[in-house]
Amino acid sequence: MNSIELRRKLHRSPELSFEEVKTQQLIIDALEAEGIEYRKIANTGVLAKIEGERGNHRRAVVLRADIDALPITELNDIDFKSEHEGVMHGCGHDMHTAILFGVLQHLNSNRDFEGTLFGLFQPGEELNPGGAVKVLEENPFEGYDVAAVIGEHVDSSLEVGEVGLCPGRFMASNDEIRFYVSGRGGHAARRTEIDDSVTAMADMILRTTSLNTPECVVSIGRVIADGATNVIPSLVTAEGTMRTFDREVRERTHAYLHNNARQVAEKYGTEVKVDISYGYPCVVNDVMLTYEAMIVASDEGIVVRELKPMTTAEDFGHYTERYPSLFYRLGVGKNAGGSHTATFLPDEAAMEWGERMMRRMALHILNK
Numbered sequence: 559m560n561s562i563e564l565r566r567k568l569h570r571s572p573e574l575s576f577e578e579v580k581t582q583q584l585i586i587d588a589l590e591a592e593g594i595e596y597r598k599i600a601n602t603g604v605l606a607k608i609e610g611e612r613g614n615h616r617r618a619v620v621l622r623a624d625i626d627a628l629p630i631t632e633l634n635d636i637d638f639k640s641e642h643e644g645v646m647h648g649c650g651h652d653m654h655t656a657i658l659f660g661v662l663q664h665l666n667s668n669r670d671f672e673g674t675l676f677g678l679f680q681p682g683e684e685l686n687p688g689g690a691v692k693v694l695e696e697n698p699f700e701g702y703d704v705a706a707v708i709g710e711h712v713d714s715s716l717e718v719g720e721v722g723l724c725p726g727r728f729m730a731s732n733d734e735i736r737f738y739v740s741g742r743g744g745h746a747a748r749r750t751e752i753d754d755s756v757t758a759m760a761d762m763i764l765r766t767t768s769l770n771t772p773e774c775v776v777s778i779g780r781v782i783a784d785g786a787t788n789v790i791p792s793l794v795t796a797e798g799t800m801r802t803f804d805r806e807v808r809e810r811t812h813a814y815l816h817n818n819a820r821q822v823a824e825k826y827g828t829e830v831k832v833d834i835s836y837g838y839p840c841v842v843n844d845v846m847l848t849y850e851a852m853i854v855a856s857d858e859g860i861v862v863r864e865l866k867p868m869t870t871a872e873d874f875g876h877y878t879e880r881y882p883s884l885f886y887r888l889g890v891g892k893n894a895g896g897s898h899t900a901t902f903l904p905d906e907a908a909m910e911w912g913e914r915m916m917r918r919m920a921l922h923i924l925n926k
């Protein structure tokens with residue numbers, strides 16, 4: 559089976575995060591047909607392993623693809639359209655998976671390299687806490703010296719034949735924040751008998767959004783104060799998202815939120831609770847790896863676009879916290895449309911470029 563055939567099979571049978579049972583079997587079947595060693599990981603994922611013919615096998619490179627799909631009903635008119643009602647590979651993870659397979663297939667038949675190559679087919683990228691956490695909990699690379707973890711994402715803002723690279727901070731952490739302001743509700747005309755939970759929340763929100771900087775995004779998108787013209791509610795809730803590119807900025811901003819809550823509570827005599835639901839950590843690219851990738855790409859005739867940090871998030875951030883890592887974007891052309899839509903359709907011509915980029919980068923690091 560070639561990678562395009564695998565991609566179409568995967569596209570036909572998309573599965574939601576952490577439910578990738580058929581997907582796992584398709585990957586296993588493809589690896590077995592090539593005689594590539596593998597084991598299951600993180601329940602519905604697969605970890606393939608290829609040892610090079612030269613040198614010791616302690617030094618390793620991990621190539622990672624995410625394998626899950628989204629709860630979207632596909633509207634593309636193609637002969638490999640999703641056969642699972644309400645589920646679709648609307649983020650291109652079928653392509654990531656197939657590209658990784660293509661790379662493994664190629665390097666397995668030509669093992670003229672040093673060290674160990676891991677192919678990590680990771681489940682559950684689209685759903686908190688992310689499959690990367692489950693993978694790392696199993697400590698699968700214990701005993702190995704991991705020189706790099708490499709991952710990619712398809713990108714329709716780049717043309718086929720282009721890759722997007724960004725040294726250092728690349729993608730944001732994404733935390734969900736919730737505020738709960740409670741106090742004595744009651745008649746809005748009897749100010750001395752109530753705690754003004756609505757004004758306290760308004761103050762809390764203004765303090766929160768004043769924390770916005772180019773390094774940190776904080777937005778409140780939902781506020782519920784279900785009183786009336788003459789009723790102050792006893793509970794006001796608000797929720798929003800917080801994104802940063804740096805671990806320290808993230809922790810500092812969390813501390814500001816808690817501190818603001820204490821000050822608002824004191825000022826209005828209300829109770830203010832802050833609830834932070836941790837999302838993915840920032841994706842921080844190893845700077846040296848990124849520059850090496852720029853050189854490797856250029857040598858391969860791939861056009862390099864230098865990207866600015868993005869405020870979207872990726873559970874790949876978990877790997878970047880632990881190992882030298884590189885995450886880049888693979889151009890799939892503007893006609894692909896927007897990801898996470900029912901008509902997203904990346905150009906398959908990008909796969910050859912994707913395989914070439916990942917394969918060359920793996921060999922470059924392993925043979926260094």
Ligand SMILES: [Zn+2]
Nearest residue numbers: 649684897898
């Ligand atoms: Zn996605």
Ligand SMILES: [Zn+2]
Nearest residue numbers: 649650651711
């Ligand atoms: Zn994605």
